[in-house]
Amino acid sequence: MEFDDKVPIYYQIEQYINREIIVGNLAPGDQVPAVRQLALTLTVNVNTIQRALAELIRDGILVSERGKGNFVTTDTAVLAQMKQRVIEDELAETYDHLAGLGMAPAEMVAALEGYIKERKEGGSHD
Amino acid sequence: MEFDDKVPIYYQIEQYINREIIVGNLAPGDQVPAVRQLALTLTVNVNTIQRALAELIRDGILVSERGKGNFVTTDTAVLAQMKQRVIEDELAETYDHLAGLGMAPAEMVAALEGYIKERKEGGSHD
DNA sequence: ACTAGTGTTCTAGTTTGCTATTACACCGCT
DNA sequence: AGCGGTGTAATAGCAAACTAGAACACTAGT
Numbered sequence: 001m002e003f004d005d006k007v008p009i010y011y012q013i014e015q016y017i018n019r020e021i022i023v024g025n026l027a028p029g030d031q032v033p034a035v036r037q038l039a040l041t042l043t044v045n046v047n048t049i050q051r052a053l054a055e056l057i058r059d060g061i062l063v064s065e066r067g068k069g070n071f072v073t074t075d076t077a078v079l080a081q082m083k084q085r086v087i088e089d090e091l092a093e094t095y096d097h098l099a100g101l102g103m104a105p106a107e108m109v110a111a112l113e114g115y116i117k118e119r120k121e122g123g124s125h126d
Numbered sequence: 127m128e129f130d131d132k133v134p135i136y137y138q139i140e141q142y143i144n145r146e147i148i149v150g151n152l153a154p155g156d157q158v159p160a161v162r163q164l165a166l167t168l169t170v171n172v173n174t175i176q177r178a179l180a181e182l183i184r185d186g187i188l189v190s191e192r193g194k195g196n197f198v199t200t201d202t203a204v205l206a207q208m209k210q211r212v213i214e215d216e217l218a219e220t221y222d223h224l225a226g227l228g229m230a231p232a233e234m235v236a237a238l239e240g241y242i243k244e245r246k247e248g249g250s251h252d
Numbered sequence: 253a254c255t256a257g258t259g260t261t262c263t264a265g266t267t268t269g270c271t272a273t274t275a276c277a278c279c280g281c282t
Numbered sequence: 283a284g285c286g287g288t289g290t291a292a293t294a295g296c297a298a299a300c301t302a303g304a305a306c307a308c309t310a311g312t
Contacts, residue, residue, distance in 0.1 A: 007132050009270075023226075034289085045271050046271095047291095064289065066288075070288095094217075094220040095241065095245070097216050098216060102148065102149045102150075109238055112221075115214065134298085136299080160258060161260095173300075173301075179259095192309080193310080194310085257308105258307100258309075259308080259309105261307095264302085267300080267301100268298085269296100270296085271296080277291095278288075279289100281285085
């Protein structure tokens, strides 16, 4: 996995797990890959995995069972809330950044539409 | 100024200066506040300011004149390019994050519109 | 010359994120 | 009891980001 070296890896892993849950690659009750396995596939240290999971466990997204593994909570309310929070945070960040650039809300939407269009046509985006 | 402790301060200052230029608070040829002054107003060390400015100077956004100050370049082409890059980077980041959440382009636009609407009505957003 | 304002550089020290490695604790199966 | 899977914890070491503080270099005005 590729990491942005401007933000802590443990934080990016948190978001990664959240995404896997939201997209459905990890369903409620599913076991998360073992910490040592995650460390291998993400090519980071076990401690870093642990740190990321610790936050998710604290938030109730994951449930840890010693000797067995880490599992996605079956509390769908918590998961739904997480999903909403993740999306809203993303939109809020975009909004704030663009507003900081002096853009009006309508312009933001137009800019995003334009970007999507460009991206479809040009295709020359990384 | 408030900083996100998840990303390096010097990087956030870079973006801050870029924003000041884009919005027009800093016009081409304008002198940027003195490094010691910036350090005070942003409550950060001079070295950190220096590091942020160094990158902007390297990119040609700012021009440094020893003994006089740092100035916004008068090369409007460079500034225009910077503005475009900043905006595009922002949109690209949003796009990638939302795509990673399984969202289709049309949904992204809808989500942003929805967020803006919520924000206008509710008003209870930090 | 002096002074005040500016950018520049350097050293030392702290904190944080990450790695490597080891050890420990628990579960389930045989 | 033993073994192999799992999570958990602790130590030590490294590098990056930031701070504090001092010193240096240049410019402009007196």
